[in-house]
Amino acid sequence: MDLSTSFMNLSLPNPVIVSSSSLTATIDGVKNAVNAGVGAVVLKSLFEEDIAAGVERSRKDAAISHSEAEAYMEQLGMLLEPDAYLTLVEESVQAVDVPVIASLNCYSDKWWTDYAERIENVGADAIELNLSPIALDQKTSAKDIENMLVNMVKLARKTVKLPLAVKIGQNYSALPHLANRIRQAGANSLTLFNRYYKFDIDIEELSFKSGNSLSAKEEFGPVLRWIGILSDITELDISASTGVYDASDLIKVLLAGGNAAQFCSVLYREGLEVIGKVLIDLTAWMEKHNYSNLSEFQSLLSHEDDKNNAFYQRLQYVKALRDK
Numbered sequence: 209m210d211l212s213t214s215f216m217n218l219s220l221p222n223p224v225i226v227s228s229s230s231l232t233a234t235i236d237g238v239k240n241a242v243n244a245g246v247g248a249v250v251l252k253s254l255f256e257e258d259i260a261a262g263v264e265r266s267r268k269d270a271a272i273s274h275s276e277a278e279a280y281m282e283q284l285g286m287l288l289e290p291d292a293y294l295t296l297v298e299e300s301v302q303a304v305d306v307p308v309i310a311s312l313n314c315y316s317d318k319w320w321t322d323y324a325e326r327i328e329n330v331g332a333d334a335i336e337l338n339l340s341p342i343a344l345d346q347k348t349s350a351k352d353i354e355n356m357l358v359n360m361v362k363l364a365r366k367t368v369k370l371p372l373a374v375k376i377g378q379n380y381s382a383l384p385h386l387a388n389r390i391r392q393a394g395a396n397s398l399t400l401f402n403r404y405y406k407f408d409i410d411i412e413e414l415s416f417k418s419g420n421s422l423s424a425k426e427e428f429g430p431v432l433r434w435i436g437i438l439s440d441i442t443e444l445d446i447s448a449s450t451g452v453y454d455a456s457d458l459i460k461v462l463l464a465g466g467n468a469a470q471f472c473s474v475l476y477r478e479g480l481e482v483i484g485k486v487l488i489d490l491t492a493w494m495e496k497h498n499y500s501n502l503s504e505f506q507s508l509l510s511h512e513d514d515k516n517n518a519f520y521q522r523l524q525y526v527k528a529l530r531d532k
Contacts, residue, residue: 209491210501213247215445215467216334216371216396218307220247222490223458223502224483227449227472228253228311228336231480235299242304244480245487250336250470251300253313254293254327256320293323298330309373313338314360321367334371337364337395340402350381358389365394375399375449378430387442397445398438399470400431422473427451432460436520439465440512454482455489465507 211222225248226232226241233252241249293310300308310332314320324335341356343349357376364372372394378401380386387398406419428451435446448461449470458469474482499505507513511520 209494211247211487211490213467213502215248215307215447216373218248218333218371220307220468222247222487223462223468224486225250225309225447225468225470226475226483227470228338229472229476231472231475233296235296235303238296238300238308239303240480241483242306244483246306246471246483247468248307248309248333249300249304250309250311251293251296253311253338254320254323256312256314294326294330297327297332301331301333307333309334309336311336311338313340321363324364324367328368328370332370334373334396335364335368336373336375336399337361338375338402340377354380354386354389357386358393361390361393361395371396373397373399373445373447375402377402378434383434384438384441387438387444391442391444395444397447397467398442399447399449400434400438401450403427403450422476423450424473425451425453425457428453428457432464433520435461435466436464436509437511439507440510455486455493458486458490459493462502462506463509465510467506 213220213223215223215225222245224246226246228250230252231237232241232249238249238251297308297310308331310327312320312324312327312335314337327335337360339357339360341353341360343353357374361372361374374390374395374397376386376390376398390398403423406421408417408419409415410417428448431448431450431452435448438444439446445467446465447468447470448457448466449472451473452458452461452469452471453474461469471482471486494500494505497505
């Protein structure tokens with residue numbers, strides 16, 4: 209039974225990927241994931257805020273105001289702050305035999321492009337750009353937000369030659385159009401979807417706090433729907449993220465036209481043993497349906513195969529029929 213697949217022109221032994229998280233924040237975590245059977249790992253993100261904070265610390269430590277010296281210290285901060293991350297990338301690539309995908313979580317182009325180049329230099333197989341620009345004023349339009357996102361992809365493509373995955377949220381009014389722009393900007397794949405951490409307020413302490421950071425299986429529906437729609441109309445590879453919990457979810461992703469699925473929340477809840485079970489269940493399902501490799505059933509139930517456009521497009525109509 210051949211579970212191997214190609215993702216962003218990278219050879220994966222299987223389509224199971226561990227998503228960017230604290231599970232892949234250390235070399236031991238990366239090794240544990242690979243030993244559990246994953247086909248690739250996405251390292252924990254290097255956040256733009258961390259880079260900027262490092263630069264600011266360098267400024268304060270220097271206690272200088274001369275413009276040239278300040279510029280030097282700014283660069284020094286950029287060199288020192290991500291050392292641990294660059295080490296993680298380099299050691300992971302050397303330690304495991306599956307693709308290692310670095311992750312940059314960014315909302316502007318001020319700091320992170322320099323690190324994209326450094327990540328490439330230490331041997332990462334690809335970079336996932338976790339992009340989440342949002343509008344915070346009345347002047348910023350939806351088009352402005354999309355332009356901001358696309359421009360960051362363009363800048364990344366000018367900076368590195370590595371395969372680029374772009375992880376976005378689902379709150380866009382015309383995802384097929386945006387996906388095409390992302391491809392034209394130089395991306396190789398889409399990760400659907402970025403799950404924003406829940407925002408909350410503590411009414412007793414009168415302070416901000418985060419809500420539940422783990423996704424629920426019930427959040428998988430929109431991911432599957434958009435994979436099925438986009439897989440037929442874009443040259444981008446697609447990986448699923450958010451609400452992916454078991455082999456049935458992975459099989460659905462492949463049937464809808466996706467290339468891989470990123471597992472995260474279920475691994476926190478149930479442990480890395482889930483990965484082995486997913487691979488066993490995937491193999492059993494393929495044997496039951498007489499498939500010997502993934503390509504034999506990938507994209508069998510994408511939007512193009514939904515002849516009446518009912519399940520991918522007319523969801524409210526389908527619901528109305530079922531409720532009768």
